[in-house]
Amino acid sequence: MISPVLILFSGFLYHVAIAGRTCPKPDAVPFATVLPIKSFYEPGEQITYTCQPGYISRGGGMRRFTCPLTGVWPINTLKCLPRVCPFAGILENGAVRYTTFEYPNMISFVCNTGFYLNGTSSAKCTAEGRWSPALPVCAPVTCPPPPIPKFAITSVYKPSVGNNSLYQDTAVFACLPRYAMFGNDTISCTEHGNWTQLPECREVKCPFPSRPDNGFVNYPAKQVLYYKDKATYGCHDTFTLDGPEEVECTKLGNWSAQPSCKASCKLSVKKATVLFQGERVKLQERFKNGMLHGEKVSFFCKNKEKKCSYTEDAQCIDGTFEIPKCFKEHSTFAFWKTDASDVKPCESDS
Ligand SMILES: *[C@@H]1O[C@H](CO)[C@@H](O)[C@H](O)[C@H]1NC(C)=O
Ligand SMILES: *[C@@H]1O[C@H](CO)[C@@H](O)[C@H](O)[C@H]1NC(C)=O
Ligand SMILES: *[C@@H]1O[C@H](CO)[C@@H](O)[C@H](O)[C@H]1NC(C)=O
Ligand SMILES: *[C@@H]1O[C@H](CO)[C@@H](O)[C@H](O)[C@H]1NC(C)=O
Numbered sequence: 001m002i003s004p005v006l007i008l009f010s011g012f013l014y015h016v017a018i019a020g021r022t023c024p025k026p027d028a029v030p031f032a033t034v035l036p037i038k039s040f041y042e043p044g045e046q047i048t049y050t051c052q053p054g055y056i057s058r059g060g061g062m063r064r065f066t067c068p069l070t071g072v073w074p075i076n077t078l079k080c081l082p083r084v085c086p087f088a089g090i091l092e093n094g095a096v097r098y099t100t101f102e103y104p105n106m107i108s109f110v111c112n113t114g115f116y117l118n119g120t121s122s123a124k125c126t127a128e129g130r131w132s133p134a135l136p137v138c139a140p141v142t143c144p145p146p147p148i149p150k151f152a153i154t155s156v157y158k159p160s161v162g163n164n165s166l167y168q169d170t171a172v173f174a175c176l177p178r179y180a181m182f183g184n185d186t187i188s189c190t191e192h193g194n195w196t197q198l199p200e201c202r203e204v205k206c207p208f209p210s211r212p213d214n215g216f217v218n219y220p221a222k223q224v225l226y227y228k229d230k231a232t233y234g235c236h237d238t239f240t241l242d243g244p245e246e247v248e249c250t251k252l253g254n255w256s257a258q259p260s261c262k263a264s265c266k267l268s269v270k271k272a273t274v275l276f277q278g279e280r281v282k283l284q285e286r287f288k289n290g291m292l293h294g295e296k297v298s299f300f301c302k303n304k305e306k307k308c309s310y311t312e313d314a315q316c317i318d319g320t321f322e323i324p325k326c327f328k329e330h331s332t333f334a335f336w337k338t339d340a341s342d343v344k345p346c347e348s349d350s
């Protein structure tokens with residue numbers, strides 16, 4: 001026999017269970033999904049937490065909870081952590097830019113100069129924990145065999161990988177005889193995999209050199225004179241060559257110099273002590289055969305007030321030799337006079 005009171009009481013309990021002790025909407029867990037999602041759950045109903053793609057729970061697997069009669073969800077310690085892709089912090093001959101290697105981050109790559117990216121410049125850590133696309137490599141830049149300029153030969157060249165060259169490898173060219181080089185004779189393999197600008201070889205002719213007055217010029221007995229041909233100059237006696245003895249046909253089609261013959265100088269002073277190449281010499285003895293064009297001496301002059309001596313230069317220029325005005329020549333008989341070269345030098349006036 002069941003007491004009516006007991007029936008009433010159990011009816012009351014049942015009412016409390018369904019009306020008062022439902023579970024609320026469960027707490028959200030970062031990067032996890034709850035199913036099913038409702039605004040309340042009856043006791044005995046189940047929910048499942050699953051980590052979102054790219055995240056894994058610390059303990060592994062999913063978490064299932066049942067709404068208890070108390071209407072309070074059990075404490076949920078689930079943590080969904082991002083997947084970590086394999087370490088990718090080092091790129092040989094290049095560099096990797098990254099913050100972390102976790103889902104869903106991107107990392108990017110650059111190669112050192114002379115290397116190029118074989119692959120993409122960035123990759124993403126996928127939900128599966130793999131790099132996508134696959135990690136690149138930095139491959140060395142190569143240049144194909146260099147072209148050879150017209151009228152040139154390769155004087156230095158050696159391929160370094162198979163038939164190709166590496167970044168900064170060089171090749172050197174030389175022009176055939178009679179041809180002059182315009183541009184750099186050395187080319188190098190650039191970081192772009194091409195060569196720097198090729199030089200050009202051009203045929204260059206020079207006119208016949210003209211004979212200098214009071215002298216002569218010799219050059220090869222040929223129909224035409226070309227780049228690098230040489231001519232030599234000389235002067236008749238007492239004349240001095242002004243310029244180099246040998247000249248060369250330049251790449252500009254003219255001669256490296258135009259030497260001329262310059263006259264010597266006769267001396268109009270009989271007695272003078274002068275400085276010649278740093279030494280005191282007697283002018284008339286040292287230059288008894290005259291002075292050559294270009295030769296230079298320093299005369300001594302007197303400063304009467306200060307009773308001291310100073311020097312002034314004079315040079316033989318194509319037959320003309322001007323004695324400095326301050327120079328006083330003494331007669332051989334004026335033995336009591338002191339020559340300027342024997343007077344103490346003046347302090348340099350500064
Ligand atoms: C570039 O990458 C591709 C694919 O990974 C590979 O087959 C090729 O050999 C690589 N080339 C160089 C020069 O490293
Ligand atoms: C180099 O070039 C030659 C001639 O073109 C060719 O026969 C050879 O196979 C090449 N070698 C390499 C390593 O590419
Ligand atoms: C020629 O090129 C080489 C290498 O490419 C460089 O080092 C050199 O300075 C260049 N010379 C001139 C005169 O430009
Ligand atoms: C080499 O290639 C780079 C990049 O494509 C280009 O800018 C440069 O002008 C090229 N150099 C020569 C000498 O062709």
Ligand SMILES: *[C@@H]1O[C@H](CO)[C@@H](O)[C@H](O)[C@H]1NC(C)=O
Nearest residue numbers: 250252253254255256257258
């Ligand atoms: C050769 O010719 C060039 C250009 O015409 C000129 O600048 C140069 O001075 C000449 N050289 C000589 C030694 O005359």
